[in-house]
Amino acid sequence: xxxxxxxxDETLVIRPGALLAVAKFxxxxxxxxxxxxxxxxxxxxxxxxxxxxQKEFRFEVVYHFYSLKHNHRLRLKxxxxxxxxxxxxxxxxxxxxxxxxxxxWDMFGIQFKGHPNLKRILMYEEFQGHALRKDxxxxxxxxxxGPQN
Amino acid sequence: xxxxxxNMLLNVGPSHPAMHGVIRLVMELEGExxxxxxxxxxxxxxxxxxxxxxxxxxxCFPYTDRLNYVSPLINNVGFAMTVEKLLGIDVPERAKYIxxxxxxxxxxxxxxxxxxxxxxxxxxxxxxxxxxxxxEYLYELVEEITGARLTISYVRIGGVKADLTPGFxxxxxxxIADVRKVLIEADELLTRNRIFFDRMKGIGTICAEDAIAYGxxxxxxxxxxxxxxxxxxxxxxxxxxxxFEVPTGTTGDNLDRYFVRMAEMEQSLRMxxxxxxxxxxxxxxxxxxxxxxxxxxxxxxxxxGQTEDLIEDEVDLDPTLQGGTKRYxxxxxxxxxxxxxxxxxxxxxNIEGLMNHFKLxxxxxxIRPPVGEVYFPVEGANGELGFYIVSDGRDLPWRVRVxxxxxxxxxxxxxxxxxxxxxxxxxxxxxxxxxxxxxxx
Numbered sequence: 001x002x003x004x005x006x007x008x009d010e011t012l013v014i015r016p017g018a019l020l021a022v023a024k025f026x027x028x029x030x031x032x033x034x035x036x037x038x039x040x041x042x043x044x045x046x047x048x049x050x051x052x053x054q055k056e057f058r059f060e061v062v063y064h065f066y067s068l069k070h071n072h073r074l075r076l077k078x079x080x081x082x083x084x085x086x087x088x089x090x091x092x093x094x095x096x097x098x099x100x101x102x103x104x105w106d107m108f109g110i111q112f113k114g115h116p117n118l119k120r121i122l123m124y125e126e127f128q129g130h131a132l133r134k135d136x137x138x139x140x141x142x143x144x145x146g147p148q149n
Numbered sequence: 150x151x152x153x154x155x156n157m158l159l160n161v162g163p164s165h166p167a168m169h170g171v172i173r174l175v176m177e178l179e180g181e182x183x184x185x186x187x188x189x190x191x192x193x194x195x196x197x198x199x200x201x202x203x204x205x206x207x208x209c210f211p212y213t214d215r216l217n218y219v220s221p222l223i224n225n226v227g228f229a230m231t232v233e234k235l236l237g238i239d240v241p242e243r244a245k246y247i248x249x250x251x252x253x254x255x256x257x258x259x260x261x262x263x264x265x266x267x268x269x270x271x272x273x274x275x276x277x278x279x280x281x282x283x284x285e286y287l288y289e290l291v292e293e294i295t296g297a298r299l300t301i302s303y304v305r306i307g308g309v310k311a312d313l314t315p316g317f318x319x320x321x322x323x324x325i326a327d328v329r330k331v332l333i334e335a336d337e338l339l340t341r342n343r344i345f346f347d348r349m350k351g352i353g354t355i356c357a358e359d360a361i362a363y364g365x366x367x368x369x370x371x372x373x374x375x376x377x378x379x380x381x382x383x384x385x386x387x388x389x390x391x392x393f394e395v396p397t398g399t400t401g402d403n404l405d406r407y408f409v410r411m412a413e414m415e416q417s418l419r420m421x422x423x424x425x426x427x428x429x430x431x432x433x434x435x436x437x438x439x440x441x442x443x444x445x446x447x448x449x450x451x452x453x454g455q456t457e458d459l460i461e462d463e464v465d466l467d468p469t470l471q472g473g474t475k476r477y478x479x480x481x482x483x484x485x486x487x488x489x490x491x492x493x494x495x496x497x498x499n500i501e502g503l504m505n506h507f508k509l510x511x512x513x514x515x516i517r518p519p520v521g522e523v524y525f526p527v528e529g530a531n532g533e534l535g536f537y538i539v540s541d542g543r544d545l546p547w548r549v550r551v552x553x554x555x556x557x558x559x560x561x562x563x564x565x566x567x568x569x570x571x572x573x574x575x576x577x578x579x580x581x582x583x584x585x586x587x588x589x590x
Contacts, residue, residue, distance in 0.1 A: 009523055036364055039524070039535055039552040049520065049541035062537065064524055064552070068361065068375065071382050075524060096364030099560040107198075122191035122589060131199055138196070138203050 011075040019078055020088045026065060026074065027093055034065035034074060037090065040100035042080075042108045046134040058082040059110060063090075086111040107132035156184055159571075163192045167575045169266060170585025172559070174574070181571045186563040190588055197590040201549035205515040206232050207306060209549065214300040216551060216587040219262050220255035220530040222291070224587075225304035230385060231525040231536035232306045235518040236488060244308045244481045245386045246428040247294075250321075251303065252527075253417040253424075254291060257328065258284045259530030259582070260368075260410040260417075267407070267579030268339060271348050276335050283331035286324040293317060296469040306516060307489040308482030311472025318425050325418050332414060339407070349404040353565040353577030356401060363561035367532025367554050369581060372409045373401030379528035390427065391420050403580040441465050447497045459498045466493060488516050515544030529554050531582055553587040 014022050026034045041062050045055040057079035065074045078087055089112040090097040101112040102121040109130035112118055120127065129136050162173040171192035177185035197216065201209045213224040226248050233240065240248075265280030288298045293314055295303040303310050339345045355365075357373040370377055378395045380388040396412035398405025439461030447464050450456075463474050470493065473481075478492035490509055495502025508514045518540040526535040532554030539548040558581050565577050 011522075035361055036366075038364060038366075038526075038533065039537065039550070041537060041550045043522075043539050043548045048547065049543065062550075064535070064537070068377055073524075075522075094364065095359075095362045096557050096560065099556060120191075122194045124191070131196065138199050 009075055010073070011077060013077045013079065016078050016080060016087050019090075022076070023063075023090055023093055026076070031070075032074075033067045033069050035068055036066040037063065037094035037096045037100075038066045038073075039064040040090075040097055040104065042104045042110055042132075044108060044132065044134045055079075059085055059108060061087055061104065061110060080110055085109065086113055088113050089115040091115055106130070109133065154179075161574065163189075167270060167578060169579070169583060170588075172583060172585060172588070174562075176566075176571070176574075178571060183566050183569055183571060183574070186566045188559055188562050190559060190585075193585040193589040195590065197551065198549055201546055203545065205510075205512065205544050206518075206546060207509070207516065209546070210302045210304065211300065213551075214302055216553065216590065217259070217529060217531065217534075217555075217584045218299060218586045219584060220252075220259040221299060221301055222251040222255040222295075222303060223527060223529050223534060225302065226252050226386075227525065227527040227529070227534045227536050229304045229306050230527065231523055231538050232516070232518065233483075234523045234525050235521060235538055235540055236306075236485075236516070238307060238483050238485050238488060240308050240483050241480060242387075242429050243312075244483075246424050247309050247313060247481065248304060249386050249388065249391075250313075250421050250424045250428075251291070251294065251309075253420045254287050256417050256530045257414050258287050258291075260414050261287075261328075263579070263582040264335070264339075264407060264410055267403075267576060268335075268345065270575045270579050271345055273338060273342070273345060276338050279331050279334055279338075283328045286327050290317075290321055290324055293320065294472070296471065305482065305489065307485050310470070312477035312481050314472065321421065321425065325421060329415075329418065332411065336411065346404065348573075348576050349407060349580070350402060351400070352403045352569055352573045353406075353580060354400060354402045355561060355565050359561065359564055360401065363564070364557040365532065365561060366557075367529065368406060368409045368413060369401075369532060369558055371395065372398035372405035374399050379526050379533050383526065385525075385527060387424075387427070391423050393420050403576050406580040439463060444493070444497055447494070451498045456499060459494070462494070464493050464497055513544065517542060517544055526552075529587075531555055531558070531584065531587075534587075551587070551590060553590065555583055555588040559583060559588055 026032050043060045043062060044058065046058055048055055059080040061078045061080055063076040065076065080087060089101055099121060101115055102118060104110050105112065105118050106120040106123050107130055128142060157178045159176045159178055161176060162168040163171040173189040175187040176183055197212050200212055209228060210225055213228045214221040216224045261280045261284045265277040269277035291301065292298050294311060295301040355373060357375050360370050360373045366377060374397050376395045376397045381395055393416045396409050398409050441463050443465050447459060450459060475492040475494040482489045486505055491502040491505045496506040520540060520542045522539040524535055524537045526533045534554055535552035537550040538546055541547040566574060
């Protein structure tokens with residue numbers, strides 16, 4: 001969809017449908033050879049800049065790739081809609097995606113299609129909601145859970 | 150009738166002497182062999198990323214102290230440099246050297262803790278005590294400069310809080326010599342020790358391909374033979390001016406990780422020595438020309454308009470703020486009034502400084518980076534520590550993400566453990582150096 005660089009960070013924004021194809025290309029093209037998925041996270045753009053900036057999609061899943069051979073980095077961003085937030089998993093290409101995707105699911109409620117074990121990682125299973133969403137108040141408390149006795 | 154056997158499930162943690170910090174391993178055992186491991190994390194989750202969204206940029210530093218609490222200075226540096234990249238500013242040379250010195254001291258304390266704890270769990274209590282003694286020497290250095298030992302919040306956006314103290318160079322060289330002695334001692338006690346060797350060699354092995362696939366960095370990756378170090382690959386601060394080696398292993402087992410950490414400590418100590426040779430203005434930057442007066446007196450005199458006498462004077466500050474007075478301020482902070490707090494003499498002594506101070510500390514004002522996003526990696530003690538910050542142009546960060554080096558290591562832990570014996574869990578878990586603070590954030 002778009003490519004830009006801010007402060008030297010090369011960034012690529014792509015459609016969710018193209019993710020698997022682009023990821024495969026990034027990993028397998030010898031001139032790119034992004035063999036490390038360094039980081040995977042998401043950003044919630046609800047009320048971004050006090051609501052002055054209206055983004056087309058609420059979430060962005062952000063991938064940071066690194067190539068050990070060529071020593072270059074790339075940021076890949078995938079916009080995700082608020083209704084039915086879902087992107088493909090990269091677990092098959094980079095096993096490191098497994099835990100990162102679980103964390104994004106835990107914190108943002110974004111589904112990863114084809115993930116083998118998509119369950120919460122930092123919070124407990126009974127936790128209600130997704131803590132890093134902007135409509136989740138930072139001071140909200142939830143009752144402690146545990147065995148009744 | 151044939152005997153039926155089934156595998157046993159064993160819980161280790163979240164509160165267990167062998168689990169540094171809090172983490173839970175659910176292990177499937179066949180006899181004493183580990184067949185499967187399920188790693189459960191999150192017991193120390195303190196919502197670092199969420200809390201950073203609610204405070205101003207400068208207020209994030211105390212939170213970053215608590216990520217990797219064994220080497221908090223590196224976290225500080227990483228966060229400050231990410232915000233500086235977002236703002237597009239540079240820090241003075243002297244501040245760069247100070248940051249490198251403090252980072253390397255922190256790295257040594259981290260490795261000392263890791264090796265000491267691993268050795269202790271294998272029965273070498275004396276090594277643990279020697280290493281903690283060496284760590285104490287280094288904490289004394291940290292305390293001398295930052296005023297605190299653990300939660301130091303020393304680095305500032307655009308510089309550092311305080312300059313080096315007079316006599317710090319000699320003190321530092323003395324402590325480095327002491328630490329070297331301890332390292333030699335520990336090396337003699339461990340490296341040819343049959344018990345230690347047998348427990349570490351060939352245990353917790355991971356190959357380079359797996360380590361890369363799991364996104365592992367730092368000493369763990371280097372122990373498999375991949376010489377990736379952020380300080381060499383993407384040199385930041387002044388690492389490109391320092392002469393150091395990146396030690397690597399070959400097999401990626403516990404013993405290699407031990408050797409890599411031992412070698413890295415020596416390299417870090419070398420780097421500190423080189424920094425002292427290169428640092429501009431030597432150990433101390435300014436000379437006191439006026440006299441030192443209490444803060445209240447300075448404020449009173451300024452209110453009465455007696456500002457002319459104040460120019461040469463220095464304010465008597467709380468010990469935690471020492472070293473940041475006017476005569477040091479310029480040398481260690483960037484010349485950016487919209488980012489760096491003014492020296493305390495200006496805040497107390499004139500209205501411009503006071504306004505500048507308030508413009509930076511009040512909500513709704515503060516440091517305002519342009520709209521944008523940056524990722525900046527530094528070499529943490531455990532691997533690549535990266536901060537990803539999204540700014541929407543206001544004084545609060547829109548999103549702060551930290552890439553914790555422990556996280557991929559813990560994801561790959563089953564790879565290291567499966568196939569080994571139950572008792573091998575202890576050295577393997579020790580040598581991967583899990584720090585719950587940065588793992589769970």
